[in-house]
Amino acid sequence: MYPFNYHRPQSADDALALFKAAEDGIYLAGGQTLLPTMKQRLAAPTDLIDLCNVPDLRGIELETQAVSVGALTLHSEVAGHEGIRSALPVLSSLAGEIGDSQVRNRGTLGGSVANSDPAADYPAAIVGLGATIHTMDRSIEGDDFFKDLFETALNPGELITRICFPVPERAAYQKFPNPASRYAIVGVLVADFSGEIRVGVTGAGPCAFRASGIEQVLNADLSPESIDAVEVPESGFNNDLHASAIYRAHLVKVMAKRAVADLLN
Amino acid sequence: MAKEQGIGAAVKRKEDLRFITGSGRYTDDLNQPGQLYAAFLRSPYARADILDIRSEEAEALEGVVAVLTGVQMAEDGLGDLPCGWQVKQKDGSDMVSAPHPPLAVQAVNYVGEPYGIVVADSIATALQAAELVTTEFRELDPIVDLVLATDSERIHADVARNLAYDWELGDAEATDAAMQRAAHVTRIEITNNRLIPNAMEPRAALGIYEAATEEHTLYTTSQNPHLERLVLSAFVQIAPEHKLRVIAPDVGGGFGSKIFIYAEETAVLWAARRVGRPVKWTASRSEAFLADAHGRDHLTTVELGLDAQNNFVALRVSTRANLGAYLSTFGSSVPTYLYGTLMAGQYRTPNIHVEVSGVYTNTSPVDAYRGAGRPEATYVVERVVETAARELGVDPADLRRKNMIPPDAFPYETPVALVYDTGNYEASLDKALALADYVAIAERKAEAAGRGKRRGIGLACYIEACGLAPSKLAIALGAGVGLYESGEIRVNPTGNVTVFTGSHSHGQGHETTFAQVVADRLGVEFDAVEVVHGDTGRVEFGLGTYGSRSIAVGGSALCRAADKIIAKGSRIAAHMLEAELEDIDFADGQFQVRDSNRSLSLGEVAFASYVPADYPEDLEPGLSEKAFYDPENFTYPAGTHIAEVEVDVDTGVVELVSFIAVDDFGHVINPMIVEGQVHGGVVQGVGQALLEHGIYDDQGQLQTGSYMDYCMPRADDVPDLVVDATVTPCPHNPLGVKGCGEAGAIGAPAAVINAVVDALGTNDISMPATPEKVWRALQG
Numbered sequence A: 001m002y003p004f005n006y007h008r009p010q011s012a013d014d015a016l017a018l019f020k021a022a023e024d025g026i027y028l029a030g031g032q033t034l035l036p037t038m039k040q041r042l043a044a045p046t047d048l049i050d051l052c053n054v055p056d057l058r059g060i061e062l063e064t065q066a067v068s069v070g071a072l073t074l075h076s077e078v079a080g081h082e083g084i085r086s087a088l089p090v091l092s093s094l095a096g097e098i099g100d101s102q103v104r105n106r107g108t109l110g111g112s113v114a115n116s117d118p119a120a121d122y123p124a125a126i127v128g129l130g131a132t133i134h135t136m137d138r139s140i141e142g143d144d145f146f147k148d149l150f151e152t153a154l155n156p157g158e159l160i161t162r163i164c165f166p167v168p169e170r171a172a173y174q175k176f177p178n179p180a181s182r183y184a185i186v187g188v189l190v191a192d193f194s195g196e197i198r199v200g201v202t203g204a205g206p207c208a209f210r211a212s213g214i215e216q217v218l219n220a221d222l223s224p225e226s227i228d229a230v231e232v233p234e235s236g237f238n239n240d241l242h243a244s245a246i247y248r249a250h251l252v253k254v255m256a257k258r259a260v261a262d263l264l265n
Numbered sequence B: 001m002a003k004e005q006g007i008g009a010a011v012k013r014k015e016d017l018r019f020i021t022g023s024g025r026y027t028d029d030l031n032q033p034g035q036l037y038a039a040f041l042r043s044p045y046a047r048a049d050i051l052d053i054r055s056e057e058a059e060a061l062e063g064v065v066a067v068l069t070g071v072q073m074a075e076d077g078l079g080d081l082p083c084g085w086q087v088k089q090k091d092g093s094d095m096v097s098a099p100h101p102p103l104a105v106q107a108v109n110y111v112g113e114p115y116g117i118v119v120a121d122s123i124a125t126a127l128q129a130a131e132l133v134t135t136e137f138r139e140l141d142p143i144v145d146l147v148l149a150t151d152s153e154r155i156h157a158d159v160a161r162n163l164a165y166d167w168e169l170g171d172a173e174a175t176d177a178a179m180q181r182a183a184h185v186t187r188i189e190i191t192n193n194r195l196i197p198n199a200m201e202p203r204a205a206l207g208i209y210e211a212a213t214e215e216h217t218l219y220t221t222s223q224n225p226h227l228e229r230l231v232l233s234a235f236v237q238i239a240p241e242h243k244l245r246v247i248a249p250d251v252g253g254g255f256g257s258k259i260f261i262y263a264e265e266t267a268v269l270w271a272a273r274r275v276g277r278p279v280k281w282t283a284s285r286s287e288a289f290l291a292d293a294h295g296r297d298h299l300t301t302v303e304l305g306l307d308a309q310n311n312f313v314a315l316r317v318s319t320r321a322n323l324g325a326y327l328s329t330f331g332s333s334v335p336t337y338l339y340g341t342l343m344a345g346q347y348r349t350p351n352i353h354v355e356v357s358g359v360y361t362n363t364s365p366v367d368a369y370r371g372a373g374r375p376e377a378t379y380v381v382e383r384v385v386e387t388a389a390r391e392l393g394v395d396p397a398d399l400r401r402k403n404m405i406p407p408d409a410f411p412y413e414t415p416v417a418l419v420y421d422t423g424n425y426e427a428s429l430d431k432a433l434a435l436a437d438y439v440a441i442a443e444r445k446a447e448a449a450g451r452g453k454r455r456g457i458g459l460a461c462y463i464e465a466c467g468l469a470p471s472k473l474a475i476a477l478g479a480g481v482g483l484y485e486s487g488e489i490r491v492n493p494t495g496n497v498t499v500f501t502g503s504h505s506h507g508q509g510h511e512t513t514f515a516q517v518v519a520d521r522l523g524v525e526f527d528a529v530e531v532v533h534g535d536t537g538r539v540e541f542g543l544g545t546y547g548s549r550s551i552a553v554g555g556s557a558l559c560r561a562a563d564k565i566i567a568k569g570s571r572i573a574a575h576m577l578e579a580e581l582e583d584i585d586f587a588d589g590q591f592q593v594r595d596s597n598r599s600l601s602l603g604e605v606a607f608a609s610y611v612p613a614d615y616p617e618d619l620e621p622g623l624s625e626k627a628f629y630d631p632e633n634f635t636y637p638a639g640t641h642i643a644e645v646e647v648d649v650d651t652g653v654v655e656l657v658s659f660i661a662v663d664d665f666g667h668v669i670n671p672m673i674v675e676g677q678v679h680g681g682v683v684q685g686v687g688q689a690l691l692e693h694g695i696y697d698d699q700g701q702l703q704t705g706s707y708m709d710y711c712m713p714r715a716d717d718v719p720d721l722v723v724d725a726t727v728t729p730c731p732h733n734p735l736g737v738k739g740c741g742e743a744g745a746i747g748a749p750a751a752v753i754n755a756v757v758d759a760l761g762t763n764d765i766s767m768p769a770t771p772e773k774v775w776r777a778l779q780g
């Protein structure tokens, strides 16, 4: 690790001010992505702004037809929260499949979403459920949030405060884990909003996206078999030593079918 | 001694209390006053000339004590790292071993190769200084592909075709002739995937130099500290043996990778002398991936000829073995004498010929990794036998049984240089088949098909040669060291016992097993026996732990030493009890005059030996004995492993649903420890079959340099393992033991892949059978 200045602001405003004042500042949430990167000397921020004491970023609120989760909420909290488990079980089961218990006890929703790792799980829920990302000064629709590999709609220093997930009638998430890292090689979330189907895909491309072809057939016929007819083109998909683009395209269909089967159960 | 703590008892491991309470003492736990820290300058390129190293900026950084390079090391007269096994080529000439300076001087030949060492007052400063060193390289096209390597530019000036050796074993002509006459020939091509060892504790070293006495001390993560001292003295010439102490304290796993004499440990000791202060280095996990010796990495063509009655008549094997950029300590022997010699497997194949090309590439050196040559051999034999059975439409278990060496054929001389001492291969096959409910596999397959899964079953009937070996034979075949082991037993004046062994535990539980052996032999309490190992300053000599040798060779040495203790003790007792020596019996820790009630305990005799008042005149005081045990032959653990898998046809995911290991390890000292060894070995073998793969890209960059990309098996990748045994005691060592450390890793890969192939109905799938590979195989 390179040397850096460490800050622990007590409010979101202070965090933002520190960011602006820093030469090359970065927010620290659970540190599960950031700290390994720094330890490997791949990142050298001048200032580390630890969000752990910022109260505005915490808390889970159950609203009618929506669940609002503070950015600092741990994966383990989402996985174990009784309210989420009954209102939006797909989110708690998705969070429960992230990493291992050490990771879930440190990693946060905001950190995961801000990072936009192509293989992260939460992004499937952001696009699949049509979540809204709240920052200090605006709201960003899930569909517009992920831009590219590790790129989001966030401006430099823009802090995610909460994420609001609409509650569908039913939903299911299916993950095909990378055997080594256990991140998603492909993860598909299918949600049924009273007849309107949304399908969020992570892992397959440079960032999470909606599979509109699959949504179309499912809107016509909500059954696993209907997905057989869909062509999922592999162009632009990730191609690495763990899975080729063709295999990922195939897995998108398989995981989508399994998610639909789950959802119908 | 309590029987429940002697030979054969599942005694809990003495060492675990300190391990599981975090009180183990590993090299990185040790600190010295005034200690400095090292970071290495490592090559970012797979092949390049070093043109210039500029370190002024690094040296100017506060806290930096020295930046040293291979040039200075050479100026100080340090020698190259040797390869310890001289392999003779087909034409009788010696293998071609390229010079391997501990720190590269003129050229670097793999990514991660060290060419300098930075010493500073903290790890952070050392790392930062290493980044400030600017090195000018001339990049050269790397030679990475094992097949193309022999038609590429020379990596080392003296090595034509990048070929270290072209080696053979067995009768080529007779094998060719028998193959010609065969009614059926099965031929397959096999890849044995490169593995990266991943011991839990990364390598570490702490070098100390005392100027006043010229004593050098190296604390390090070694499986064989005496060998390290020998090589550092005799070859690298860092210090004479009597001025060099190598200590391997607690060592957290090795799997072979800590046998070898590496650059970093050498450089740390040398740097400590140069700067006059202790220097410590602990590898990061990334360094471990790049610079620990890797394992396996073979390409093989194998043919098995069968007669019309399905008897094996000939086996022909041709292998290309990747040795990496330099010949590591035992790198040359692994794909030759530890591989070709095992090609008979459990079968009476009369004609066998093996040829192996040992090839240099611009990758990390390759050397022994759990099983070392024997997993590769087992994989070749058991994959071709399986394929033959499929081609001939016969039951794979039946084909194996038909060709097995029968129990009454021992000692059995194979066509590839070994004499198997004893065994009963059918017994372990039968037991494993029964445990697997082999006869009902068709029903299980049908049931799985109903769930959309393809189920398959696979066998591996393996043999291994352990307890390497008569020194004379090994030296005649090119080994640079003897292969005996030393053991010393000191009965202290108060009757408790300190045991010194030249083998070394890096997780195997020797402190327990060896204490059981000595307690049993001497009839003392288990807790009254302390085992000392891993320190050249305390243990006279030794060759360490590898090749499942410790109990067979090291344990035997201790038995010999115990015999000597009993012999001397008997003389003392005879004198004290005023009896004839012939009338003294020793049992359960008591020297007794036969047919009398007069006896003395070992403790009483020991006390008398140190306080020799009433003592034989012609006998030296003290009760301490040592023995060097040189085995007569290898030991030959063997067994049958059976894997059952289910393949998800939609995704290609292979689930291992059951694994049965029936092993013949001869007598077992501690069945709990043995079961643990089998578990660990099997899981490593499953890792090789399904998950692990060290991959370099065409520029020689390691693609799998972290756990994000290199897939280690996890607990949820394996089902509960069924471990059972059959027993034919080893006839030529005092304990009747064979060794158990590697069997799991030897049998499992072939068993798992045979099961996958059975499920898929294809003839082959290369390791690791990843989901995508399996899915593609299913697409036809």
Ligand SMILES: Cc1cc2nc3c(=O)[nH]c(=O)nc-3n(C[C@H](O)[C@H](O)[C@H](O)COP(=O)(O)OP(=O)(O)OC[C@H]3O[C@@H](n4cnc5c(N)ncnc54)[C@H](O)[C@@H]3O)c2cc1C
Binding pocket: A026, A027, A028, A029, A030, A031, A032, A033, A034, A035, A057, A071, A072, A097, A098, A099, A100, A103, A106, A107, A108, A109, A110, A111, A112, A114, A115, A117, A119, A120, A121, A122, A158, A159, A160, A161, A181, A182, A183, A184
């Ligand atoms: C071993 C391991 C396994 C893992 N497995 C999985 C897995 O299976 N699936 C998965 O999805 N993830 C996985 N992860 C990643 C994990 O979920 C992390 O928690 C997540 O990637 C980052 O969250 P964090 O809170 O740790 O963020 P940090 O590492 O602290 O930060 C990550 C980035 O987000 C920024 N950031 C953090 N919070 C905010 C905010 N509120 N507003 C704006 N920017 C912010 C930081 O500045 C930084 O750039 C794994 C991680 C590890 C170490």
